[in-house]
Amino acid sequence: MSRFLAVAAALALAHVSAAGGPPAWLVKVAHRSAAGLSDGTVPTKIDYVGPRSRFPVVVLTGSFVCKACSYPPGGTAPTGTAAQVRFDGETHLSIDFTLCPSSAECGANLCSFGACTSSQDALDAAFDAFDARLRGIPGDPNPFSPRPGTSSCHIHYPVRAMRYVPGTCTTAVRLRGTHAAEVTLTERWHPREFERGGWVRLPTRTHTWRLVETDDLWKVAVHSSGDPAPQLPHGVRR
Secondary structure (H helix, E strand, O other): OOHHHHHHHHHHHHHHHHOOOOOHHHHHHHHHHHHHHEOOOOOOEEEEEOOOOOOOEEEEEEEEEOOOOOOOOOOOOOEEEEEEEEEOOOOOOEEEEEEEOOHHHHHHHOEOOEOOOHHHHHHHHHHHHHHHHHOOOOOOOOOOOOOOEEEEEEEEOOOOOOOEEEEEEEEEEEEOOOOOEEEEEEEEEOOEEEEOOEEEEOOOEEEEEEEEEEOOOOEEEEEEOOOOOOOOOOOOOO
16 A cells, blocks of 8 residues: 555544544454555545444445455456455454445445345354354254254254254344344254164154343343243343
8 A cells, every 4th residue: 555545544544533433453454454455546435334333344445456365267356446344343353355346236245145234243143152152062063044044954862862863943033122132043853763663753842042132232141941031131122
């Protein structure tokens, strides 16, 4: 980046920071992203979406070339006039990136399944907490899809004769105002037991995880259906 562009970017960042928007770590990584992508021909404009939210987004406008991106042998590095980077506000790591001809196109394709929505933010925060809860617990890894809906899954059942049993895993998300959400993960499995030369189906078993998110998704409480009924924090609607 030329000295002119570096100064322009620094001034833009200082202006946003003075307004009390982005935290210092986000300003730093935004500046680093702008410097790494800019081809040095025009100033880079930096904007922030939800700078203090659980998943802030840095929006860059200028002239960019992504030398670190993958491209076919003999081809050229991807270019664009807009770029967006989504960060995890807890780890400060970038989790989504897109480089496009326009900011609108970037915004429509930033997250894995399209545009980043409040529901997607809620699911990402919930799955981070859920995966942390499952660490160290014997059995299969997280069998749930990070998208709402029901899908087939195989769930480990701790009886050798049954091995793995087929089941369905359902992911559901419900927003509760602008600062809270609830994600429900339900697993239903259909165990079988080998008896007298044939397989006998046993009653369907159901287990539900309920993840209650508050404080703009910064806090996530994980409850199992085997636990006492959780109490929602004050101000969060049922």
